[in-house]
Amino acid sequence: MPFSLPRWIAHRGGGALAPENTLAGIRLAARMGFRAVEFDVMLSAEGTPVLIHDETLERTTNGHGLVCQTADRELFALDAGNGERIPHFVEAAGLCRDLGLLANVEIKPAVGYERATAETVVRLAADIWRSAPELVLLSSFVPESLVIARDLAPELRRSLLFEVVPADWHSTFLQLRATALHCDFVTLTDVVLVEAAAHGVPVLCYTVDAPSTAVALLARGVSGFFTDRLDLVADQARC
Numbered sequence: 001m002p003f004s005l006p007r008w009i010a011h012r013g014g015g016a017l018a019p020e021n022t023l024a025g026i027r028l029a030a031r032m033g034f035r036a037v038e039f040d041v042m043l044s045a046e047g048t049p050v051l052i053h054d055e056t057l058e059r060t061t062n063g064h065g066l067v068c069q070t071a072d073r074e075l076f077a078l079d080a081g082n083g084e085r086i087p088h089f090v091e092a093a094g095l096c097r098d099l100g101l102l103a104n105v106e107i108k109p110a111v112g113y114e115r116a117t118a119e120t121v122v123r124l125a126a127d128i129w130r131s132a133p134e135l136v137l138l139s140s141f142v143p144e145s146l147v148i149a150r151d152l153a154p155e156l157r158r159s160l161l162f163e164v165v166p167a168d169w170h171s172t173f174l175q176l177r178a179t180a181l182h183c184d185f186v187t188l189t190d191v192v193l194v195e196a197a198a199h200g201v202p203v204l205c206y207t208v209d210a211p212s213t214a215v216a217l218l219a220r221g222v223s224g225f226f227t228d229r230l231d232l233v234a235d236q237a238r239c
Helices: 023-031 089-099 114-128 143-152 169-176 190-199 211-220 230-236
Strands: 008-010 036-043 049-051 102-107 136-140 157-162 180-184 203-206 224-227
Touching (some): 008 023, 023 036, 023 089, 036 114, 114 143, 157 169, 190 203, 224 230
Parallel strands (some): 008 224, 102 136, 136 157, 203 224
Antiparallel strands (some): 036 049
């Protein structure tokens, strides 16, 4: 099937306008006209996939300690901001599917849980989006996660994710049969953009909050953006 992505993807659900990685954020992005959202998934102490970015609970919730050492009952009782709770991955995935949103699922394992996290998330994603695989995109900073995704669910698209794109990125891209390259716009070089263009690889950048920055990146050949400032780009979100 042809591969295309919306130009704007709401970062961590609702970006800066809602508690990150929550159902409220996903709903807000949809109401504002965004066609795609990104969120992070890692495992609880019981192996349950939940939406959260950090390995620790302190920054985004009223809890303490490591996510991977916290039981489900405690995790789901925490306040993730404005009374929102940490969602189960299945809840978030189902909501995105029902709203017709493309979900960029970042597999974000805690140290030592790389294989378990990838296997759990990929198997669930393959089941949830069985009838609409075009509505999910798997990404990860951990190459092993994408190897597992390729092997367990080759029908689901995968994106390479880097903070700094290495010189041999395209070799890895081919090995993983990936479909896009995601990276930090601050570290993105013209060398990478030229190589990506030569191979027909879409490049998406995070985290782009200023429309003027997006204009400059588009001129350089970038295809799309992750943003926390949904309010500043909502008029372009349907692109």
